[in-house]
Amino acid sequence: MTNPAPKTDRLTENEVRRVATLCRIGLTDEEVERLRDEMPGLIAEVSVLQAIDTSNVEATGHAVEEVHTVMRDDTPRPAMTVEETLSNAPRRQDDYFRVPQVMDDGLG
Amino acid sequence: MHYSSVRQMSDALLAKDVSSAELADAHLARISAVDPRVGAYLAITPELAHEQAAAAQAQIDAGSGAALTGVPMQIKDNMATRGVTTTCASLMLENFVPPYDATVTRALADAGAVLLGKGNMDEYAMGSSNETSAYKPVHNPWDLERVPGGSSGGPAAAVAAGLAPYALGSDTGGSIRQPASFCGVVGLKPTYGLVSRYGLIAFASSLDQVGPLSRTVEDAALVMNAIAGYDPLDSTSIPADRVDYTQGLTEGVRGLRVGVVSEYFGEGIDPRIAETTRTAIAELESLGAVVTDLSLPNSLAALAVYYVLAPSECSANLARYDGVKFGYSTPDAPNMMTALESTREVGFGTEVKRRIMMGTYALSAGYYDAYYKKAQQVRTLIRREFDTAFANVDVLVTPTTPTTAFKLGEIQDPVVMHANDVCTVPANIAGIPGISVPCGFVGGLPVGLQLLGPHLSERTLLRAAHAYEQATDWHTTHPAI
Numbered sequence: 164m165t166n167p168a169p170k171t172d173r174l175t176e177n178e179v180r181r182v183a184t185l186c187r188i189g190l191t192d193e194e195v196e197r198l199r200d201e202m203p204g205l206i207a208e209v210s211v212l213q214a215i216d217t218s219n220v221e222a223t224g225h226a227v228e229e230v231h232t233v234m235r236d237d238t239p240r241p242a243m244t245v246e247e248t249l250s251n252a253p254r255r256q257d258d259y260f261r262v263p264q265v266m267d268d269g270l271g
Numbered sequence: 272m273h274y275s276s277v278r279q280m281s282d283a284l285l286a287k288d289v290s291s292a293e294l295a296d297a298h299l300a301r302i303s304a305v306d307p308r309v310g311a312y313l314a315i316t317p318e319l320a321h322e323q324a325a326a327a328q329a330q331i332d333a334g335s336g337a338a339l340t341g342v343p344m345q346i347k348d349n350m351a352t353r354g355v356t357t358t359c360a361s362l363m364l365e366n367f368v369p370p371y372d373a374t375v376t377r378a379l380a381d382a383g384a385v386l387l388g389k390g391n392m393d394e395y396a397m398g399s400s401n402e403t404s405a406y407k408p409v410h411n412p413w414d415l416e417r418v419p420g421g422s423s424g425g426p427a428a429a430v431a432a433g434l435a436p437y438a439l440g441s442d443t444g445g446s447i448r449q450p451a452s453f454c455g456v457v458g459l460k461p462t463y464g465l466v467s468r469y470g471l472i473a474f475a476s477s478l479d480q481v482g483p484l485s486r487t488v489e490d491a492a493l494v495m496n497a498i499a500g501y502d503p504l505d506s507t508s509i510p511a512d513r514v515d516y517t518q519g520l521t522e523g524v525r526g527l528r529v530g531v532v533s534e535y536f537g538e539g540i541d542p543r544i545a546e547t548t549r550t551a552i553a554e555l556e557s558l559g560a561v562v563t564d565l566s567l568p569n570s571l572a573a574l575a576v577y578y579v580l581a582p583s584e585c586s587a588n589l590a591r592y593d594g595v596k597f598g599y600s601t602p603d604a605p606n607m608m609t610a611l612e613s614t615r616e617v618g619f620g621t622e623v624k625r626r627i628m629m630g631t632y633a634l635s636a637g638y639y640d641a642y643y644k645k646a647q648q649v650r651t652l653i654r655r656e657f658d659t660a661f662a663n664v665d666v667l668v669t670p671t672t673p674t675t676a677f678k679l680g681e682i683q684d685p686v687v688m689h690a691n692d693v694c695t696v697p698a699n700i701a702g703i704p705g706i707s708v709p710c711g712f713v714g715g716l717p718v719g720l721q722l723l724g725p726h727l728s729e730r731t732l733l734r735a736a737h738a739y740e741q742a743t744d745w746h747t748t749h750p751a752i
Contacts, residue, residue, distance in 0.1 A: 179628075186586055186631040187608070188624055189616030198628060201685065205629050208686050209575045212645050215652070222647035223654060224477060225507065226463045226702025227726055233506040247370035253600030260595050263610045 174199045273301050273433035274749050277342050277490040280436055284331055284341045291324040291331065291341030295385050298343045302387065302434050305752060310409045311419075311429035313348045315388040316355055327383040338493045340383030345429045345438040348389040349396055350481070351470035352376050355386070359472050360404040361394045363598045363618030373470020374505065375439055375481050375498045382497040387435055391425030394620045395589070396446055396474045398422050399691040400682065403622040408679055411453060412750040413716055417676040420450030420691075426484045427454040432752050437485040437494055441471060443478045444577050445671075445695025448707040451484050452671035452719025455709045455745070457736070458484045459491045460695075462726050463702035464509040466495075467502030475584040476507070478577070478699040487746055488708060488737040492516035495729065511727060519730055524738045525559030527731075530664035533566050535694050540673045543713045548670045551710035551720045551739065555668070558738055563664065569656045572649050573697040578689060579633050579646035580700075585623075586630030592618060625685065650700050657701045661725040666735055669694045671707040671719030694721060704729050708736040709745035717745075 179198045183190050190198070245258050254261040272280070272289070283289045299317050306312050320343065327341035346352060349359045351369035353376070358364045372380070379386075393403040401409040401424025409424040411417040412432035419428040423440030427450035430438055440447040442460035451458025459482045466481040473479065483494035495516040502508045531552055536545045556562045594600030594614035601617060604610030619627070633642035660667060673693055682688045698705040703723055710720035720739065724732045740746050 182628050182632050182635065185635060186590070186627050187611040187615055188619070188627060189612035190624070191616075194621075194624070198625065201625065202629065202632065204684075204686050205578065205625075206632070208689065209579050209633075209642065209646070211575045212572060212579070212649055213641070215569075215572060215645075215649050217645060217648035217652070220648040220651050222644055223650040224647065226477065226650075226654065226700070227509060233508075235503060243370055250370050251367055251597030253594055253598070262595050263604050263607050265607045 172203060174202050272297055274486070275436065276487045277339065277436045277485065277493055278487070280342045281338050281340070285336050291328040291385060292321065294341065295320045295324045295343050295387070298387055298435065305432055306434055308410060308415060308752070309412055309428050309432050309434065310407045311391055311425040311432065311434055312345070312388045313358060313360060313391045313406055313425065314356055316386050319355065320385050320387055323380065323385040327385060330383055337382060339379065339497055341385060343385040343387045343435060344379065345387050345390045345426055345435040346376060347392050347423055347426050347438065347440050349392060349441060349472040350376055350439060352386065352389065355389065357389065357472070358406070359395050360392045360406060361618065361620065361623070362405045363592050365599065367597055369470070371470065374467035374502045376470060378498050379439070384497070390423065390429060390438055390440070393422035393424065393622070395472070395585070395623050396422040396441055396443055397585070397622050397626055399445070399449060399688055400677070401425065402679065403620055405620050410679070411676045412752045413455065414676065417678050417716070418453065420453035420676065422446040423450050423484065427451050427456055427458065430454070430456045430484050430486055431750060433749065437483055437490055439481060439498070440484050441479060441481050442699065443475050443581060444699050445692040447482050447484060448671050448695045448705055448719065448721060449691060451707045453676040453717065455717030455748070456484055456486055457488055457491050457706065457708050458482065459495065459706045459729070459732070460698060460704060461495065461499060461729055462509070462704045464507050465511070465727065465729070466498050467505045467508055469502055469504035473588040475581040476588060477584060478581060488733055488740050489517065489520060491706070492520055492733050514730065516730060516733060519734055520737050522734055523558060524555055524735050527560045527666065527735060528664040529555055529560045529562045530565045530660055530667045531562060532570070532667050532669050533564055534568065534571055535669035539690065539693060540670060541675070541713070544670045544673065544675070544718055547711040547713060547718045548668070548720055552668055554742055555735070555739055558742055565660060565664070567656050567660060569649070569652045570697040573653055573700045574689060574693050576646045576649050576653065576700050577692070577696045579642045580650070582626040582630030583633050583643050584630070586627045586634065589623070589627055653697060654701045657703060657725070665724065665731055667723040669721045669723070671695065671721040675713050675716035675718060698723050702726065704732055706732045706736050708740055710739070710743070711745060
């Protein structure tokens, strides 16, 4: 994928709302307006990276090389009880987390 | 007693000059008297403190007390404390009572530590001034109109004001070292993976690390002895052997090769801070260190790398706040989508939303390679640059912060706020340890000297910082509060 030009103009309302939908954050109209102003500055802040030559440079995920994917032994061990697990649930029914209606959830 | 070091409190406890309950009560009384003006605590835990103090005293009386036994402390409110509300300074977790302890919480409890309460912080550790706390700002004990730094503003202010002899903080881009500098205390960010993060509420998982804030370098070493080490519950934990961080502490800096990073003494750094730092470097030289100047040009890109990686990783980590399993939940939403959007609209503050938005933008279709992957590649260049530097020097020195503590409300532009972290962020990007130690005052406000070392060089950093501290008296000066 080619690098898009950094966005430095004010974002459109649709651009802000599209990102907000992706991360499931409701925004007031005032918040949308503020983010339209602020996000281009934040994007410009990180766009200095585009000027750095990274051809043939590997990406760093974990900063300490000795650590690789860790697997634990597949053996049973004590875990939290059902009561502890559900102790912070906003809504529960019997031994379950209760959630709002999921089908026909407004996503279209 | 409230400005004694951990070592001094421990010696007094073991000599039976004071009891653990007396120490806890003295601190709780001072918190009641002083903290309304500082705001370093989000919760105070007197019942637990008394319970832990009694258990610690029994250990001491039985002759099995150690360095932290019976000594009180504070834990930043992003680390899980079983049965004690852990809010991350967010409305999202206002009523969250963890059913488990973070590994570091358990490690301190096992060492006989006494929890005084939970430390105020920027919401989800996102901030450099502690102003994003959903509950209250923290005021710098040296000047109550100024910020303590962030995000570990509560821990730094508590230690500086004698409201706890030490505290646990977390450091993702400077959140231990920058507030330590602003408040005139010691702050150590260990090597990535050295201290377990199990039970640390995740912000940016490739960067987050837990470490101590204290009034002396020796105290930081004592706390590291309790919290550092491999933890099978943290898949990023380094399988390293446990070491004694006080070993070699007093051996001095004769022959130590110290590199002065030229990038952090010019543009963007308050000239008075640069001068104060250079005076501190001259002190290290007079103690026998071999000082050379060097350049780390790629490290200046660390801030941009950080402001891609940290928001991106936070947008993924904070996806878990869905109002279903724990945390705030909007009542009576008609469907799941509305419930999610409304829960996150109300539960998260402005800074957290802004970072999730930026991270989501950077990771969204068409932008991933340009931002996230690019930032990870530049990260590799920064790591290599540090590796090259550490082939020639043992430690690097920079100022910890470009300015002294600024006034509450003074910085509104997020990009300007980010520049506070310019000296501290490179260590997180490279995963290396860094320590900030008090090195003077500018305009009556504390200045910090930052020492950086290669992976797992904590003992060298502590030795150098200790030598400097013992040759100066900055650590014996306390705010008039």
